[in-house]
Amino acid sequence: MTQRWLVTGCSSGLGRALVERLAAEGEQVVATARRPEALVDLVERHPDTVRAAELDVRDPAQCRAAVELAVGAFGGIDLLVNNAAYGQFGTVEEVSDTELADQFDTNVFGPWRLTRAVLPLWRAQRSGHALFVSSVAGMVPFPGLAAYNASKYALEGAAESLAAEAAHLGVKVTILQPGGFATSYSSKLRLPEVRIDDYTPVSGGMLGALRGMNANPEINSPELFAEVVWRLSRLESPPLRLPVGADSEPYLEAAYDARRSEYDDVIKAGHHTVA
Template identity: 80%
Template structure:
């Protein structure tokens, strides 16, 4: 069955690979980007089932207009993919209020407002699938990515709440947790204006690893992400959480094991009864 898609952050990387795959499969797609001219080739290649729209998820009017574009072009939305995001690099002390606000405005508030704009359509039709592109960084802390970690953790919490609130009206929710992908993430990484030398022993290695991602021939290709999302959309009962990429297993298992071990130790020692 053909689905109607609204996807954010499609000018490059995961979003571009995804909308190309969807259009090739015959799906009806609204591909969005802050600069929609970057999608001209895709639009020309799939003129019958892919349309574009200008969308900066920080702009409420553009969020509303993107939903209206989907309704006008295809009659509605069946799947929303909240993909648009960027990384803010800087340790906890280095990131300013303005830098922190910018990170949350794009990575949390934008997906929230766009999903909120689509929910009336889904309540009316009794079905819809909200896909939130998080990261392993939503679970696993990385030095120098405190703001990014926080924004993705918050996104996952919001998505889990949406699943609990809207499941009874037919809304499905999936949180994707990609590992490392060749997406240009490091090229678009925002670096905190303030740098503090005391943190370089823990942050510089992380920054170097991020900058080396696109030159790593073994890193996951965006087409892998697109294939996972395509197959996910065919499931009658999609999972709430889905790691994406073979490199995610080691990160997530180590994090879950550490949390469980600490929980067991705290409970055994009785520290949870201190209150």
């Protein structure tokens, strides 16, 4: 059965690969980007099933317009993929209020406002599937990625809340947790205006690893992400969380194990209560 999609962040990387795959499958897609000219070739190759829209998720009017386009072109939306995001580098002390606010405006507030704009459609049709592209950084703290980590933790919290609030309305929620992928994430990583030398021993190696990430011959391809999302969309009961890419699994398993161990230690020590 053909489904109707709204996908953000489609000019390159994961979003672009996903729209390419969906279009090849004959799905109806509104592909969005801050620079819609990057999507012209997709529309030209699939004029009956792909529409392009300018969308900066920080702009409420553009969010509403993208939803209205999907309704006008295809009669509604079945799946929303909140993919648009970027990475802000820097430790807690280095990242300014403005840099932190900008990170959250794109990575958290944008998906929130767009999902809020789609939910009335899903309440009316009693169905819908919201996909939130998080990261292993939504569960694993990386030194030097404090703002990005915080935004992905927050995104996952919002997605989990939505899952609890809207399941009775037929709304499904999936949090995607990709590992490293061959995208422009590392090249577009924003550095903080203020750098503090004292943090270089813990954050310097992380910055170098991120900058060199795409040179890894085993890095995941965006086409893998597209394949995983396509298969996910065909499931009757999709999972709430889904690791994407083989490298994501060891990071997430270690995070789960560490939290369980820490919790057990605290409980055994009795620090959680007063005798």
